Amino acid sequence: MDGGQALMRSLEHEGVEVVFGLPGGAILPAYDPLLDSPLRHILVRHEQGAGHMAEGYAHATGKPGVAMVTSGPGATNIVTPLCNAFMDSVPIVVITGQVPYPAIGTDAFQECDITGISAAITKHNFLVVDAGDIPQTIHDAFHIATTGRPGPVLVDIPKDIIDSKNPRSQMTWEDPQPHILPGYSPTIKGDPELVSQAVELIGKSRQPVIYSGGGILKSRAAEELLTFAELTQIPVVTTLMNRGGFPDDHPLCLGMPGMHGNYTAVTAMQEADLLIALGSRFDDRVTGKVSGFAPGAKIIHVDIDPAEIGKVRQADVGIQGDCRHVIAAFTQALKEEGEEPRRRDAWLNTVKRWQEKYPLVYDTSPDGPLKPQFVVEKLRDNTPDDTIVCAGVGQHQMWASQYWKFNYPYTWVNSGGLGTMGFAVPAAIGAKVGRPDRMVWAIDGDGCFQMTAQELVTATTERIPIKIAILNNAYLGMVRQWQEMFYEERYSEVYLSPDLPNYSQWAESMGCVAMRIDTPEEVEPAIIKANEVDDLPVVLDFRVDAQEKVFPMVPAGASNDEIVVSPLQQ
Amino acid sequence: MTTSPVLDTPPHHTLVVLVENKAGVLARVAGLFARRGFNIVSLAVAPTEDDRFSRLTIVVDADSAPLYQVVQQLDKLINVVEIRELHPSHSVERELLVATVRAGPELRGQVMDLVRIFEARVLNVGSDAMMVSLSGSPSRISDFARLLQDYGIMELQRTGKVALASLDQISQQEPDAE
Numbered sequence: 001m002d003g004g005q006a007l008m009r010s011l012e013h014e015g016v017e018v019v020f021g022l023p024g025g026a027i028l029p030a031y032d033p034l035l036d037s038p039l040r041h042i043l044v045r046h047e048q049g050a051g052h053m054a055e056g057y058a059h060a061t062g063k064p065g066v067a068m069v070t071s072g073p074g075a076t077n078i079v080t081p082l083c084n085a086f087m088d089s090v091p092i093v094v095i096t097g098q099v100p101y102p103a104i105g106t107d108a109f110q111e112c113d114i115t116g117i118s119a120a121i122t123k124h125n126f127l128v129v130d131a132g133d134i135p136q137t138i139h140d141a142f143h144i145a146t147t148g149r150p151g152p153v154l155v156d157i158p159k160d161i162i163d164s165k166n167p168r169s170q171m172t173w174e175d176p177q178p179h180i181l182p183g184y185s186p187t188i189k190g191d192p193e194l195v196s197q198a199v200e201l202i203g204k205s206r207q208p209v210i211y212s213g214g215g216i217l218k219s220r221a222a223e224e225l226l227t228f229a230e231l232t233q234i235p236v237v238t239t240l241m242n243r244g245g246f247p248d249d250h251p252l253c254l255g256m257p258g259m260h261g262n263y264t265a266v267t268a269m270q271e272a273d274l275l276i277a278l279g280s281r282f283d284d285r286v287t288g289k290v291s292g293f294a295p296g297a298k299i300i301h302v303d304i305d306p307a308e309i310g311k312v313r314q315a316d317v318g319i320q321g322d323c324r325h326v327i328a329a330f331t332q333a334l335k336e337e338g339e340e341p342r343r344r345d346a347w348l349n350t351v352k353r354w355q356e357k358y359p360l361v362y363d364t365s366p367d368g369p370l371k372p373q374f375v376v377e378k379l380r381d382n383t384p385d386d387t388i389v390c391a392g393v394g395q396h397q398m399w400a401s402q403y404w405k406f407n408y409p410y411t412w413v414n415s416g417g418l419g420t421m422g423f424a425v426p427a428a429i430g431a432k433v434g435r436p437d438r439m440v441w442a443i444d445g446d447g448c449f450q451m452t453a454q455e456l457v458t459a460t461t462e463r464i465p466i467k468i469a470i471l472n473n474a475y476l477g478m479v480r481q482w483q484e485m486f487y488e489e490r491y492s493e494v495y496l497s498p499d500l501p502n503y504s505q506w507a508e509s510m511g512c513v514a515m516r517i518d519t520p521e522e523v524e525p526a527i528i529k530a531n532e533v534d535d536l537p538v539v540l541d542f543r544v545d546a547q548e549k550v551f552p553m554v555p556a557g558a559s560n561d562e563i564v565v566s567p568l569q570q
Numbered sequence: 571m572t573t574s575p576v577l578d579t580p581p582h583h584t585l586v587v588l589v590e591n592k593a594g595v596l597a598r599v600a601g602l603f604a605r606r607g608f609n610i611v612s613l614a615v616a617p618t619e620d621d622r623f624s625r626l627t628i629v630v631d632a633d634s635a636p637l638y639q640v641v642q643q644l645d646k647l648i649n650v651v652e653i654r655e656l657h658p659s660h661s662v663e664r665e666l667l668v669a670t671v672r673a674g675p676e677l678r679g680q681v682m683d684l685v686r687i688f689e690a691r692v693l694n695v696g697s698d699a700m701m702v703s704l705s706g707s708p709s710r711i712s713d714f715a716r717l718l719q720d721y722g723i724m725e726l727q728r729t730g731k732v733a734l735a736s737l738d739q740i741s742q743q744e745p746d747a748e
Binding site: 115116119120123124127144181182183184305306307309310311 | 589590593594597598601602605636638639642643645646647648649650651652
């Protein structure tokens with residue numbers, strides 16, 4: 001057996017079904033045994049697309065996404081997805097070709113020190129030196145990517161050890177051993193003593209809020225969270241990374257907190273006497289100015305990564321462990337103490353009053369321009385409840401998160417920590433590959449769309465029928481909003497044009513069904529028509545109001561107490 | 571007196587870090603310190619009694635980051651096996667200094683006095699300079715360097731300290747390890 005065959009067999013051994021990739025010189029020998037392998041390969045048009053597809057696949061399925069690219073520029077093109085996956089704790093394994101081992105360090109053609117470059121933005125990376133090490137390394141890579149705090153792992157493979165014509169590639173297959181990683185053993189169960197301390201704090205609190213983050217989805221703890229919240233009657237905010245981790249329609253759900261969170265979610269945290277942070281990391285987009293964040297709250301912080309506990313805000317009780325286990329331990333401890341579903345009428349009524357006073361609003365006057373929020377609402381109301389929604393980064397992402405009703409886990413795929421424009425199209429492709437049974441919509445901005453739209457060629461070729469709604473306001477809208485609000489309307493390099501490119505023609509040239517929508521009346525028929533297409537990608541070009549801004553908003557660097565609500569509510 | 575990183579150690583923590591003896595591990599550790607904004611005062615690294623592992627003695631600037639953050643971030647590196655903070659009173663610390671001192675024939679005797687007092691060694695003698703070395707505790711090294719300064723230090727190199735837990739500390743810790 002040679003190293004290339006071993007690589008394919010290793011991937012199959014890990015249960016991989018799909019690889020997103022693009023061949024090139026150094027990885028060429030791996031693409032030959034691929035022909036004889038049952039692995040499905042999806043040929044992307046740019047390596048960044050392969051990385052985001054792997055992420056979308058992982059988000060939607062919970063299984064690790066796999067991308068395979070060549071050395072040099074292939075590897076550097078996938079740096080952005082690696083960093084994105086690192087920030088959002090997405091389990092992906094990226095295989096990069098490398099120049100032959102003896103050529104490393106000689107500035108060979110398409111040589112690039114990708115293990116050096118990616119060390120800071122991967123959970124771990126490997127440079128494989130011997131063909132015989134391939135099975136164990138791939139096994140370890142998947143183990144590291146998917147356990148503990150998940151994240152991206154890169155495996156760099158020199159060409160000579162996978163090239164069947166090179167004697168260095170000859171090896172004997174041996175099944176990988178149990179992991180020999182002396183420095184890696186994630187703590188899963190929470191310390192019972194700390195669990196008791198947390199339960200005691202919960203018992204004493206009068207105005208608690210559950211601050212649930214992406215760790216809920218990563219640890220598959222949505223059910224445990226629901227049980228815990230219902231037992232304790234504690235309201236739940238769901239961060240951008242945990243939309244869908246707790247149902248939006250649940251009476252205890254307050255929705256998204258943070259810079260563009262709704263008034264109630266932001267204010268409830270500010271007024272809380274206890275924050276129960278579950279798999280969330282006190283990101284600056286949630287806390288605003290840290291010194292002004294939830295000033296009266298004690299903190300229970302549960303995270304599988306102990307480095308997150310106390311990183312931003314000191315925890316009163318910090319518990320290292322997997323959210324699913326620790327939340328279940330909370331519930332069990334409370335039940336053992338005889339906790340009945342309790343009443344928190346005063347606190348919940350206060351919260352309800354905020355919800356009634358400051359709902360999300362936008363101008364719905366009938367003769368006005370098409371509003372982006374209206375488009376999101378119509379999409380929400382005309383698609384199945386379990387539709388998977390993907391977004392890029394910017395205003396459209398915030399409107400999608402605000403106005404969609406996420407009632408199922410793993411239905412929201414977006415770039416949170418890194419804020420990667422262009423994420424939506426490839427991520428939607430990856431999600432649809434992982435969940436072909438689900439409808440997958442990408443809500444995208446015109447700026448984002450232009451960054452990765454070429455992957456629609458991939459979608460058409462591979463018959464991956466995703467749907468894209470471009471909220472086309474002809475601007476880098478979020479930057480425009482900041483320039484309007486904080487730079488005295490001095491607009492600098494944010495105008496894009498609604499017609500250049502011609503989105504419909506562009507989409508059609510990539511094999512998609514395309515429609516342009518200018519008025520509110522056209523919105524619903526277009527969505528219904530798009531939903532009927534099940535064999536091709538669809539692109540809807542919604543011409544929306546360029547003046548529209550995202551509210552509420554906590555200005556950057558300000559305390560959450562300084563939240564700015566919509567002018568309609570001021 | 572102005573402070574000098576060679577002569578004075580700022581408030582610091584000493585971490586002894588056991589890592590897998592693999593290519594690139596030092597770069598991972600150094601990169602982590604750089605990107606998290608943790609300052610390294612000194613760093614010494616060498617293989618251990620077990621060739622699968624190397625031991626790093628890292629002196630971390632205590633003002634640059636909370637120790638807990640440094641330890642937890644370090645521990646996330648897959649190749650990092652074990653991290654111990656060593657308290658000066660429960661550890662043995664050693665460091666080596668090599669210095670070339672300006673000392674012509676008329677001052678040689680005075681420098682030799684210092685060498686004798688500190689039980690240092692003379693490595694090399696030139697017509698107007700001497701090269702000396704001293705191994706010992708970091709504070710003793712600092713004292714020696716400070717006194718040499720009066721003669722004019724032409725070149726000076728410290729290794730950065732290496733440290734191990736003192737024996738009473740090891741025997742105290744063992745029951746916990748179970």
